[in-house]
Amino acid sequence: MARKRKGRDISGWLVVDKPAGITSTAVVNKVRWALDARKAGHAGTLDPEATGVLAIALGEATKTVPYITDALKAYRFTVRLGQATNTDDTEGEVIATSDLRPTDDQIKEALHQFVGDIMQVPPQFSAVKIDGERAYKRARDGEEMEIAARPLWVEELVMTDRPDADHVELEMTCGKGGYVRSIARDLGKVLGCHGHVLTLRRIWSGPFDVEDGISIQQIDELAKTPALNAYIRPLEQGLADLPELKATPEGATRLRNGNPGMVIASDVEYGDEAWASLDGQPIAVGVYKAGELHPTRVFVQAQD
Known part of the structure; x- marks a missing residue:
């Protein structure tokens, strides 16, 4: 045991x-x-x-x-223009430089390419797996890999400040799996001047x-x-994006045992994902079908 x-x-x-x-x-x-x-x-x-x-x-x-x-997440970050690094941030070695510096208008125009449904290649130094091994481990050994592009939803990407010619401050709201370092790298490529992340702060997450x-x-x-x-x-609070359903006492008992339980529904439709509660206590997450929640995750109440 x-x-x-x-x-x-x-x-x-x-x-x-x-x-x-x-x-x-x-x-x-x-x-x-x-x-x-x-x-x-x-x-x-x-x-x-x-x-x-x-x-x-x-x-x-x-x-x-x-x-x-x-859930969607928002980041505030600074891009250092004129330099590319092997890690796409300040932790790595500078591998390319440029004296070219784009104007504010050029930066704002380039940002449009990174909004909506985009394809993004993760950094060489990232946790994605290549043939069963983390990319960063192979990158540390000096190996350069072909990493497949992945879909990413970018809700918004805007310039918030331009402190000087070498730096631009941006804010981005995006979906799951986004790499801010890749945005900085690819923006530098589009602008023809190289770029990497200098500072990065996640300002909200769901x-x-x-x-x-x-x-x-x-x-x-x-x-x-x-x-x-x-x-x-x-x-x-981790279920804020899902509708809440009120379970009946009998329904709560069935849900706690992993079975479909009766709930009182309002704005949900057949097949919607939702969570059920009883007396303010979360019972389960599942799929709503014809007056019942079919549980996929059941919450075990702590024993005092």
């Missing part, structure tokens, strides 16, 4: 304003330690030097992670905003105390 992981049965979300210089995995580990949580995971990796929203799912909230990773994030310093200060619990957000 597998040994039960130690820690508290605690469920919900902790929104962290991640600082530069730490990996997303390290943030998850710190949160798990600080809350003595049995289970935790993040909803969308940030590069070590990137900052901003890192949503940490605790306990049963880990079952809602896909709904945050699939329902979670950076203004509501807790800092690593606060986590350290409040670790192992009840005060940290006050920052935990309800599990159902």
Whole structure:
């Protein structure tokens, strides 16, 4: 029999304003330690030097992670023009330079090419798998790979400032799987001047905003105390993009056992994905069919 992981049965979300210089995995580990949580995971990796929203799912909230990773996200970033690096950010080596500097109007015009449904090639130093191995591992060995382009939905990409000829500040709202480093690289190519990401900050992710994030310093200060619990957000915030249905008491019992359960529906249609609650407690996520929710994920209530 597998040994039960130690820690508290605690469920919900902790929104962290991640600082530069730490990996997303390290943030998850710190949160798990600080809350003595049995289970935790993040909803969308940030590069070590990137900052901003890192949503940490605790306990049963880990079952809602896909709904945050699939949600729209917004980034604020600075592109250094005139230089390309092998990592497409400041961590890598400069591999090409240019004295050409585009005008503001040229930049704004070029940005139109990166809005809507686009195809994007991930950076050489990325976590995508090539023949079963992470691309960054092969790139570290000096190998240059052909990485297939992937579809990406970009809702918006705008220039917000031009501090000087060498730098441009942008904001982007995009869907799942977008690489800001690739945007910087490809924008530099289109403009004929090269480019890489200088700074990157995720300002919101689905329902979670950076203004509501807790800092690593606060986590350290409040670790192992009840005060940290006050920052935990309800599990159902991870389901903000799905309609909520009210389960009947009998329906809730059936749903908790993994069976279709009766719900009270209003604005949902047959085949829609939704979640059900009873007395404000989330019960399950599933597919609505003819007055019942057919569960795909069931939330286990913590035992006191």
